[in-house]
Amino acid sequence: MSPWKVVRHRLRRNKLAMVGLYILLFMIVVSVFGPIVQKYIFGITMEKIDLYNISAPPSLKHPLGTDEVGRDVLTRLMYGGRISLTVGIVAVSISVLIGSIIGGISGYYGGVVDGIIMRLVDIFMCFPFFPLLLMLAAVLSDYKVDPKYRIYFVMLIIGILSWTGLARIVRGQILSLREQEFMQAAEALGLRDRRKIFRHLLPNTFASIIVSATLGIGSAILSESALSYLGLGVTPPYPSWGQMIQVATDYYVMTVEYWKWIPPGVCIFLTVMAINLFGDGLRDALDPKLKR
Amino acid sequence: MIGISMPSFFFGLLLIKWFAVDIKIFPVSGMLTPGSTAVGFAKFKDVMYHMTLPLIVLTLGSVAGLMRYTRSSMLEVIRQDYVRTARAKGLREKVVIYKHALRNALIPVVTIFGMWLPGLFSGAMITEAIFNWPGIGPIELLAVNNRDYPLLMGVNMLLAFLTLLGNLIADVTYALVDPRIRLK
Numbered sequence: 001m002s003p004w005k006v007v008r009h010r011l012r013r014n015k016l017a018m019v020g021l022y023i024l025l026f027m028i029v030v031s032v033f034g035p036i037v038q039k040y041i042f043g044i045t046m047e048k049i050d051l052y053n054i055s056a057p058p059s060l061k062h063p064l065g066t067d068e069v070g071r072d073v074l075t076r077l078m079y080g081g082r083i084s085l086t087v088g089i090v091a092v093s094i095s096v097l098i099g100s101i102i103g104g105i106s107g108y109y110g111g112v113v114d115g116i117i118m119r120l121v122d123i124f125m126c127f128p129f130f131p132l133l134l135m136l137a138a139v140l141s142d143y144k145v146d147p148k149y150r151i152y153f154v155m156l157i158i159g160i161l162s163w164t165g166l167a168r169i170v171r172g173q174i175l176s177l178r179e180q181e182f183m184q185a186a187e188a189l190g191l192r193d194r195r196k197i198f199r200h201l202l203p204n205t206f207a208s209i210i211v212s213a214t215l216g217i218g219s220a221i222l223s224e225s226a227l228s229y230l231g232l233g234v235t236p237p238y239p240s241w242g243q244m245i246q247v248a249t250d251y252y253v254m255t256v257e258y259w260k261w262i263p264p265g266v267c268i269f270l271t272v273m274a275i276n277l278f279g280d281g282l283r284d285a286l287d288p289k290l291k292r
Numbered sequence: 293m294i295g296i297s298m299p300s301f302f303f304g305l306l307l308i309k310w311f312a313v314d315i316k317i318f319p320v321s322g323m324l325t326p327g328s329t330a331v332g333f334a335k336f337k338d339v340m341y342h343m344t345l346p347l348i349v350l351t352l353g354s355v356a357g358l359m360r361y362t363r364s365s366m367l368e369v370i371r372q373d374y375v376r377t378a379r380a381k382g383l384r385e386k387v388v389i390y391k392h393a394l395r396n397a398l399i400p401v402v403t404i405f406g407m408w409l410p411g412l413f414s415g416a417m418i419t420e421a422i423f424n425w426p427g428i429g430p431i432e433l434l435a436v437n438n439r440d441y442p443l444l445m446g447v448n449m450l451l452a453f454l455t456l457l458g459n460l461i462a463d464v465t466y467a468l469v470d471p472r473i474r475l476k
Contacts, residue, residue: 128411128451232436254313
């Protein structure tokens with residue numbers, strides 16, 4: 001069996017990981033296709049206002065009720081899912097890109113280069129993640145960034161702030177991979193440094209990159225939702241799960257109009273849990289040392 | 293697993309709804325009963341009473357993370373030869389797990405406590421804000437909303453300093469609990 005088949009086989013035996021995968025797939029499918037179905041079959045869009053049903057409780061017409069200006073909560077939930085998942089995936093892609101390149105360079109060259117880069121990483125790590133995120137997001141508000149582009153900036157900020165851990169992991173692995181025979185062979189072939197790093201070293205660290213990326217998506221979604229909850233992430237009119245919970249700061253909404261804020265919370269919780277379960281399963285499946 | 297996946301603000305709001313609004317056994321927010329003039333032990337009791345819900349949120353969040361660390365480090369340790377030796381000696385499973393394996397598994401975990409030091413100040417930010425707890429969290433949020441940059445920079449500076457201090461403590465405790473590590 002090829003290594004990937006072994007991994008897939010192990011993953012399939014891990015029931016929790018599979019549950020996670022299915023929940024995740026469900027969330028992705030619903031938030032990708034849900035809005036289309038809502039728009040063309042039921043004629044409901046994100047901004048559509050139903051003036052006869054403002055703050056209406058769940059009913060047949062609006063399965064999860066409507067919010068304070070009469071927008072359908074279920075539809076907004078789907079759009080919010082699109083945005084939250086996209087933020088998670090893009091932010092993690094950015095951090096994987098930066099983290100693996102910097103980790104690769106640092107691990108391959110070693111010595112002074114490694115020293116400088118790792119000290120830089122240490123400096124980055126010294127800053128507490130969340131307060132810094134908050135500050136940068138506040139700066140976005142100061143520059144009055146259009147809500148449309150703001151989402152991309154939020155992705156960028158989360159990505160840029162979270163690459164350090166990955167860089168360390170990649171560097172550690174490359175330090176040991178560098179000493180192996182196949183690298184001597186690569187040396188003997190006279191390959192250029194860039195080719196050695198990106199073709200021979202980084203693919204070997206793929207397993208740990210993919211595990212930390214999977215788990216990273218979960219924490220990116222959490223950061224985004226916390227940020228949006230505080231009103232500094234994704235801003236109206238674009239919905240995101242965290243931002244939808246924001247209405248619960250109103251005492252009346254929190255106590256009586258539960259349909260406005262419990263569903264998005266449950267969505268965040270389920271998605272992040274699914275990602276974590278799947279990521280953990282992936283780690284167990286990819287770790288050859290673990291034979292149980 | 294539930295603990296690390298639950299956004300703290302949502303969990304906090306749920307707790308408020310269930311315990312403070314629906315069955316009314318805990319206060320909704322704040323640190324003291326309004327108008328209370330209690331001193332001494334009565335005041336302590338009042339504060340503890342108000343602290344219960346935020347405490348549950350924060351504990352669940354950090355316990356979950358700690359459990360994951362301990363689990364992965366335990367899985368690492370349990371495969372070691374000395375654990376097999378302990379089993380071969382005929383020790384009871386309880387002794388093997390708690391005395392031989394857990395003690396060694398806790399070595400990397402102990403260091404995490406040092407890194408929690410900044411988290412004590414910044415990690416509770418949102419939870420404090422939700423429960424209206426007059427800590428450093430709401431102050432910083434207020435500063436963000438008012439764009440009070442000097443205060444923000446001060447808080448971040450404090451947190452960066454605490455991170456460094458936490459790292460130092462982590463290194464020192466690492467050497468303390470693991471006698472194999474000695475400075476050259």
